[in-house]
Amino acid sequence: VDRYGYVRKALHGMRMLSAEEVQAVYGKQRCRVDLREPRWSFLNTLFSVASGCFFAQLVERTDASSLGDVASPLTSDYRELSRIVESAVSEAHVEGTLKKQILANPEKYVELDSEAALVLLDQKLAGKRLVLITNNDWDYTRKMMSYAY
Structure with a gap:
């Protein structure tokens, strides 16, 4: 419309x-x-x-x-x-x-990006401050980030 x-x-x-x-x-x-x-x-x-x-x-x-x-x-x-x-x-x-x-089976649902960690590291080495903003609970976020990185 x-x-x-x-x-x-x-x-x-x-x-x-x-x-x-x-x-x-x-x-x-x-x-x-x-x-x-x-x-x-x-x-x-x-x-x-x-x-x-x-x-x-x-x-x-x-x-x-x-x-x-x-x-x-x-x-x-x-x-x-x-x-x-x-x-x-x-x-x-x-x-x-x-x-x-x-x-229970993150490899079935999550597509890992090998470049993502390098991009974040480059940002940190360039003096940038990084923050993760999500609307998920801490337990889920921690487990997903541990799997991804």
Whole structure:
């Protein structure tokens, strides 16, 4: 949605809609955007972008199952699908199941960068002060940093 309230780009699942499809769905009508409404979700962190991609992929799967291409127990109600994704992601994040799985087998989930340590060392040798800022707990951060470095 642009600053005037017109829809310029849209996706359905993982597929970008053509200009003609956007026009057919939204026409020349203005889209009233009130970001306080629950129908809007912010995708402004890597974590939320991952949730958005998960939702888009489930939309693809749901659409395929409704066409008979794939057997799926998923609902075809996109609002309900969004609620399911939000609940699943929250459960994995809040209960720590995802972190436990990563810590149990980091080589499966973490791609090590041999250059990263050298870059940090160069910065330190150049007199720069380094700090790690994260929203993860200390135990997880310490274990991940120990694995990576």
